[in-house]
Amino acid sequence: MNPRSGTRHTCGVEVITTGQPDDQAFWIDIGAAAQSGQFALCLLFFSQDTFPPALITGKMATFADGLPYAACSTAGEIGAPDGDTGQCLAVLFPKKHFLTVPLRIDGITSIGFDRIVTQVKEARQTFENASAQHHNGSGEGDVFAICLIDGMSVVEEMVTAALHWALEDIPLLGGSAGDSMRFTRTSLVLNGEVGDDCAIVIFFRSTVPFKIFKTDNFVPTERKLVVTRSDPERRIIYEFNASEAAAEYARAVGIDPGALSPMSFASHPLVVRVGGEYYCRSVQKVNPDGSLSFFCAIDDGIVLTVAEPTGMTRSTNTAFENVVAEIGSVDFVLGFDCVLRRIDAQNRQATQRIQKIYQKYNVVGFNTYGEQYLSMHLNQTFTGIAFARAEPSAGEQS
Structure with a gap:
């Protein structure tokens, strides 16, 4: 399994990965980030075969108590140095550039469209109030929302439509949690509470320029x-x-x-x-x-x-090149990639070529049971948000 590795991007986002559930240094690094008080949120994408949800919550409570976090199980992870799966990936967003407000919606198979809309609108108001106080009330930066949904719920279309209705002009993207192609039960975690039959929505305000995009082939x-x-x-x-x-x-x-x-x-x-x-x-x-x-x-x-x-390598590369043409050099990409794209790349012996593209643009994320993009729930698609690279100011670590 992959040893621990870590990367700090120019915007201050830190990505830490490990393939070893007993890797104490991985949790110590997350703990150090928590103790620094510099981070607004940690996203965790994990293989629940290797990293049971109870391990995730126990380690976070021990090492990173007080750090807000959201996590979901996957059908594969994206971001390990050698492209291996069976990983746990941590993506830490600094308060300097990101304001985050998370919401967990329980009982999505029975709650209904209207109640989801109500909950999201209430969370949006909380987010807007927080935004008004952020950066001394300047409202600096643009907003987006990330959604993680139980991939066995069979209600992603309804949930995505309700989110789109409640979010109005806030763009949405995300992925359906997986369970390593077992199709039994996925896991989502928000601040220590584990469940399925739920969705996690995270509002972001980012001072880092970004571009939301998708590609299929x-x-x-x-x-x-x-x-x-x-x-x-x-x-x-x-x-x-x-x-x-x-x-x-x-x-x-x-x-x-x-x-x-x-x-x-x-x-x-x-x-x-x-x-x-x-x-x-x-x-x-x-x-x-x-x-x-x-x-x-x-x-x-x-x-x-x-x-x-047809042409997965070509279409994927073109999509990323189009992003560069719009926002300039890419710092990193948070990506949600259908597990069937990974399987098709393996079948066509294109895995290494796709991995090289993802490594070139610093893609971190997971293989999904479905992707959310604006108002749509999709399959066999890569959806992502690319953050522009900026030269670090004097004294900042790159």
Whole structure:
């Protein structure tokens, strides 16, 4: 497993990683950051196979008591020096450049749209009040919001829509928590409280210029699948074109039904056309009865198109180059990358090329069970926020 490593970016954000749950130096470093009083928030992305949630909360209580933090389990981590997974990543945001206000929304599968909107609006008012006092009332900097959602909740679309409604002009991005492709239970933590069936929303005001962006690399084909029987609440499709879903999907992509796997779903995504654009509706798994579970919302009558991923390296590199053209040199990127993109990169032997791009732009984040971007819940997409690099002032450590 990866040894501990740490990086401090020009804006003062610190990133610390480890692949060893017994790495005391990792927690000591986070503790030192907490004791300095210089940091507003710590984000933690962790493999719960290696780092159980109880370990996270226990270590943070011991070493970093008083430091606000939000954490979620992943389907893989982004940011270890060698690109390995099974990690715990800590991203520390300095008070000098960031104001943060977190909110945890519990019971998202039953709470309903209106109550989510109410909670987010109340938190937004708290954030705006804090912003009015920040930087001596100058209101300096721009705002955005990060969302971490239980990736097994099957309500990400509703939650994202409610957040977008309540946030109004505040841009949103984020990712659905994972559990290393076990599809059993994910974990989210806010300041020591662990749970699932919840979402964590974090308001940020940043004096560091930033750019929110997304990229994908799928191209629609002429092959169509019509949903003829489904369970929308559980995101399960039983039939395509009045035939068993798994068998019909396998026929459409040219694979034996018995050979369907996450690699198949990554290499042959399904997309739906909305407003002239195509969005992924990725398959999560095959069920014993031949039905298919999905990562995104589905319903009877939807026409899904078989797509083919193409040029992931090229499209990813172009997206980052476009960000540089807009904001200049990139300091680091907080990224949420669909786990199916990672699987597809492995399948096409493009993993090292993608990792080089992520390392070049200092991407830190995690592989998700879905991505949030503005008002949309997406699949097989990278969503990120890039922070501009600034030359450190005299006496500052870079």
